[in-house]
Amino acid sequence: MTAVAVAVASLRRVVRDRTALFFMIALPLVVILIIGATVRGFSTFRVGVVDEGAGRTGTELVAALQAAPDLRVRHYPSVGAASRAVARGEVSTAVVLPRGMDTDLRAGRTVAVPVLAERANSTQQAAAAAVAPVLAAQGARIQAALFATSAGAGSVDQNLERAGRLQATLTQVTVASRTAESRAQTLPEGFSYSAPTMLVLFVFLNALTGGTLIIENRRLGMYERMRAAPLGPATIIAGEALGFVVIALVQSVIIVATGAVVFGVSWGNWPAAVALIVTWAVVGAGAGMVSGTVFRTPEQATAIGPALGMALAMLGGCMWPLSIVNSVMRQVGHAAPQAWAVDAWTALLARGGTLGTILPQLAVLAGFAAVLLTLATLRMNRVIR
């Protein structure tokens, strides 16, 4: 089939071009690695700790903070360093354990533990609120020991030990929690987040910049030559489209395989995943061919392609979950095909969805593909004549 020959020519040119391979394979994998390692913490706070010489109570408190499931602790040498870290966003807040805290508490003096947080900054306040119960649990033992001692029974140290034992056995007023909504709307964190979103981003972006192949063919007069051979426009267009789809599929397979093997990503129900990958490759092919016929110079395609690809990826929820943006932007975002692809991946990876679950998304994506390919065919028809 002659269309295959056209496709093979495109493929061969891409494989020979080391720069293209870098952008197709190496860059997506590196981005998956970096974003996967970075984008964590939708459910934890990073908290800084400055120990100014608080003594034993301080050390115990740090251990308790580290043990808290929703906190991650970083140490800073001074209040200045911690303040900078909070301002830069390295941590959401920082706790300062004052000098002599241990002695003061045992002597019955109330100790103010400064927490670096602006009143107006709700993220910092929320992190501070998460630190409070850890502090209170420790304070409870001290309050109890001091109270017992003042009631005339035993020394502070004895009573501290007693309080510690009792705290473990005494029935406490607890705060129970129950999940009222378990249908996850975002991808799991880490590589399971970065791999599918970056797959969506790079297949599309790569196809847009891949439009240069068509532009170069136009400039080199390759289509003239093909048409001089007994090839109809339909064959040429089909061949180019096939080339784009195959390139996108090769790229997807490498990303999916590396994601699974190296980053331990589970791609969910496989028939559904395959259907989604193929559909997305066809959407990408349509976009790539539109880019190849709309842009006039390779420079335009390589300049505007990535910018457009990134903007659509941001709108479509590849860079951050659409559940965290405001509702208007959530709706606007679904004008980008990326949003539907990410929704489908979320259904597969976060909720264990199957082919049936993602049929609506696949249908919408097929619609996008149909529109793009029709547009591309119309433009190509004009371009290659």
Place this chain on the structure above:
Amino acid sequence: MIQERAQAAVAVRAGAPPPPVLVCAGLTKSFGGRPAADGISLAVAAGEVYGLLGPNGAGKTTTIRMVCGLLEPDAGSVTIQGRPVGADRSVKALIGYVPQEIALYPDLTGRENLMFLGRLYRLHGPLLAQRVAAALDVTDLAERCDERVDSYSGGMKRRLNIAAGLVNQPALLVLDEPTVGVDPQSRHSILERVKAFAAAGMSVLYTTHYMEEAERVCDRVGIIDRGRLIAEGTRRELVSRLGERDRIDLVVSGDAGRLAAACREVPGVDEAAAADGRVHLVTADGRRVLPAVLEKAEAAGVPVGSVEIAEADLEAVFLHLTGTALRE
């Protein structure tokens, strides 16, 4: 201004022989031990077109680059109007350089390209505008000079390429294969212009591997092969070196190389060489050797399409001197 110079040239021609504008003495350059130019000496007078004729890779471009100060010679020197090219950059202002490639910015207009290059020659203000206008005028580009170069036809780009070498009104215009890839009509107009520049008093150093071009425009020709200038003179001088000889060109449809080898055995054939489907012969008497040559062709099984017998020309001179055809 061009007229003034022409008058000066005429005045000089009438009297004593004018001092040469360009003098190259023993120019030598090798790349990685392989000599590209080997002791090339030549001089070009004002109003003279000097052609460097030789096949591709003979050392023409190397020589030209040394003349323009783009390449430092290993040995030898170049002077323009008595001033050495090299340390003193201002000497470069006397040279107009037209490289073989179309060295122009496709995204700028013709005029913008010339203005830019003119400024590099420290021209500015009304003088720059005037020079640019003159260069555009003389190359017939004034009409479309405000369009982007990438919209020009191949011939227009070639002409603009030459115009760019004229902006600084050089004493010496150096043209490196200015007609490569140009249609016959544009080639004709380019050659006519080169003649006109010389008539106006400009010295022209012109490289080509087209013998017909060298015959048409050059007052004198230097034949260059493998880095050496092997002969020099006017066309008549060069041709007379061959004595009364003829050139036979055979257009063949078989293995030209085999036929050339066979023809060397024919008594009376002095030189034989093959080049793109042709066999070139140099002989004392064309009519006498032709039957023997055609016999050889038949014997070798190389069909001959056409035969041309002509008086000796530069092509024959080159063949005679080097034993190879000019275009290989």
Place this chain on the structure above:
Amino acid sequence: MPPALVVAGKDLRQRLRDRSAIVIGVVAPLVIAAVMSLAFKGAEQFHFSLGVVDADHGPVAAGMIRSLQSPGVRSVLDVRAEPSAAAASAAIRSRRIQAALVIPAGLSASVGGARPVSPTVLTSVNNALAGSVTESIVGSFVAQLNADRLSVATALAAGAPPGAAARLQAEAARLTIPEQLVDRPLGARPIRVISYYSPAMAIFFVLFLISYTSRSFFVDRSQGMVERMRAAPIRPLDILVGKALSVFVFGLVSLVVVAGLTTVLFGAYWGSPLAVGAVCVAMTISIVCLTGLVIALARTQRQAEGIAGALVFALALLGGNFVFVSASPDIMRTLSLFTPNGWAMRAFTDLSTGGGGLGTAALPVAAILGFSAVVAVIAGLLGRRAVTA
């Protein structure tokens, strides 16, 4: 006009004529900043709605609800009454609220006894943080109840007469835990998405000048343009300085234009103008030097495109132009300080949050210039042939 300026002027004219250069230098960063600013409008600060079901109606429940409305947490959440746990669950599923607190009947009465009942927080996997913040705030309130109960139990265990239990309970109720968190303001603005990503995207797209310029250099050279310029009575250095100057001017102008427009249009805050200017100048100088390095390393246009492309993305990834580098693991933050854009991002982060002027920018600017000097020396050693050959 000095030849270097002539070359620079010509380069800039070409750049301005090419629409893709303007798209990359100005339009692209603005579009992306606009998307970010719209996406995070009103969604940037952590805030949620909390449903409260009060089936207790006692003093402990009242105290608990008051703690959820204290000044410290008022910016974090707003409280909405819900009639029942079922209604609250439904509200969570329909995203009207992000978490709910169910205070069971009899909580106030049970606190004094041996088997106290517990309040329950209803959570959603889609906003785990809202659930855990609610648990923390209620936990802090409950901690005081537990502390009081523990105090009585400890005193009794230490040997206080059992008959004194009622008196001890009354006394303990007046206690407060002796460790209290107090807010200490930072005097810093919060880091905002638009203020981080405006410079991040501006720098990312200005990095493309490296690809663009090195590519055009090799195109010029293969077209014989460099040769033609060298035939003119100018020094090779003039050509280099001219090219460098045009990169510098274009880079600086696009950074400054993007800074101005994102500030005016999207309310980004880059920092004090003088310090921002210093960082932009340093950053642009590093781009000039990196361009020189690519030209020195590459031999063909293709190679230049490849090297520059890889370099641009490597720098952007390491320097934090894509990911918020402050929140990254330590190794990422360290690696970012090996890139000029990483230092620039740190400078812009500090300037936009901590205020500060040239003093804040001094160390990053010095680091970027140091990086540039090293790159320039390497490029100079490698690149003599680039212009002369």
